[in-house]
Amino acid sequence: MPAMPAVNTDPDARQRFLASLRHSVEHGRLSKLVLARHVGEEPDLQRVTIKPMQIKGQPRLGLVLRYKTRDVTRHLALEEALDQVETWLPGAFRNAHLVTQDETLQLDFSKKGKPMLHRAANAQPIVAQPQAHDREKHRYLSLERPFLRALGVTDAQGQLVPAMSRKWKQINKFVEVFDHALAASPLACAERVSVADFGSGKGYLTFAVHDHLTHGLGRQAQVLGVELRPDMVELCNRAAAPLEQPGLVFECGDVRSVVPEHVDVMIALHACDIATDYAIHTGIRAGAAIVLCSPCCHKEIRPQMHSPQVLAPMLQYGLHLGQQAEMATDALRALYLEACGYDTKVFEFVSLEHTSKNKMILAVKRAQPRSNAALLEKIDALKAFYGIERHCLEGLLKADALL
Template sequence: MSANTLHRLVLSKYQGPEPDLQRLVISPVDIKSELHWRFVWQYQTNHQTHNYLPTEAVKLLVELLPGQFKAAQLSTTASDVQLSISKKAKVLLNIKKSFRTLQADTSHNRQKQRFVEQSRPFLTALGVTDQRGHLIPAMTNKWKQINKFIEILQGAVKDSGLLEAKQLHVADFGSGKAYLTFAMHDFFCHTLGLAAKITGVELRQNLVDLCNSTAAELKLANIHFEQGDVKHFKARGINVMVALHACDVATDYAINMGIRTGAEIIMCSPCCHKEIRPQIKLPDVMAPMLVHGIHLGQEAEMVTDSLRALLLEAHGYHTKVFEFISLEHTSKNKMILATKRKNNVDNSAVLQQIAAIKQFYGIKQQCLEQLLLA
């Protein structure tokens, strides 16, 4: 079958030796002007991709169907074919005509746009890819997280006007093993070609030393790691302030620093919302719902991050709150993204909204609000 007629082949109802394998998706792909078949093995927690020449692909398919997969769905420009094999080895085949007129897209990168080049040296140095630039399977989730983060950052940079900046400073608080810190350096300095200084701030000295050593080995300029935390770091003209998974009020200190230093972009992924929860007084109508601890925790989280977003709005930022892929494989995957407005607007209505929310829930104080008033 030619690549122009095949759209994809999906094998399902797997009964082989790998318990987490769910299905296999096969489609044509053009690699260096030569037809290959892309096999995407879809596991419960990750996907693995391999490309085969047609002869190799056919040989592998003969082994897999009906040996390990008991169902298949073939989509072509002419028809859709469904095949299933019962426990008694009875084969059922259903063929329907298709009205597709477009040829299959065989471009190598069609499945998903990547915002980081997989061949970049920092990925190998951090153990995301091997020496040949191939993704290490155990790092699939981290690879997705890096790309998603840079995708969000790219959009924010376009909105902020930083593309015209002659020089900028990026600070990453709680940088950890610095996957995203190095990714930001690569994005600003390599992809955009900007004169960017990247600072990673991390409380654990062993990680600071490790990351500085990695930067030295890669011979990267303008990236440096310091020991410290967001509460005590002195802001020095930060344009992009990042603080992911800062615990409880550390997120408030990070946002306050971003506002104080006039950062054009503020990116936070809050964690451990403890401050507001004990202050909340349950309105009578909500008491039956919030008497459950899990619901009260969710409500406190929503109120806390809503107040943070509104305070950012009141101080000249356009703010979005949305779900982001978790960097630590946890449910705490919310992101607050703020980009500085070019023009000042009247913030009186927003301040009234903040006051009304605090009054409704009986909240006496909120850390970010107190920091901004200081």
């Protein structure tokens, strides 16, 4: 088992952390700094990511301020950026995750402001490469990561295989979505994260999530890929074996046969029809802080729907009725997640290789519960408007007294 990181709980933990940050910046050994658990005055600010970069040959620190609906980028002189970080801790942020070439440090503040410093040496040195201001789009993964070669995304020289360029884009976008959700969730400061990926297929995204958690964020990760096709499970386990990635395993089954007692992150992409409902239900029942799914093949709601008189001319066309049924199905899924204590988003994602559909539902567990009375009334009104009597997810949640 890996050695547990050293923990420093003395009152000088904050100063020790800031001194390590300054040393890494001044000696060109900073990889990145992430500030999370925002408690400041800006209600929509979620986190700040800081990385070294070069602008016109001069060293700078690039700050990306992540808000709920936008990113704000700043490029500051080194001293100015360090002063800003010192101001933010702990007044605006209660967690700081520092990755240098040699070690990873995590500074946490309790509700009473007590600092705790976690320090662990990196298994392998991380080479910091300052970013040029006009460099290509930031990627959350490097093409040099071994799992990409094992899965055929890159060749033996670490170069992207041309036929895999779309897959590479999809992998990075998914990790970006996952990373933002993680920072906004109760898992932002967790040292250990468990993930279940249902319908993992060839494992591209499953490997990527595990690599991002362990290599990118320095967390301990237990990632389970669940796939119905035995040949895919064998392929993924065979690819993972020589990579020495503890905590990554693939199992044959689906969301109905593999039911974890607890999972922090539930992922289900291309879950057909009510399989999406079973996946969401599994995530909620297992106490997941993040539920991330990409639904398709909406069949349950369409036969139930009647056309409200005002919409009848539009919904007489089968294509429009199908689109309306899809919208109603996924809107209700998002609303049920809201009623179960999640903040939910529905947005477009890079389409998967086996479907042109690109909708994604992302739910992040709220820190504080809310009253559901008004929301449940809206759900009932929406169902009544379309004449919907049954929704699989609603039935599953009520059967377990979760709704």
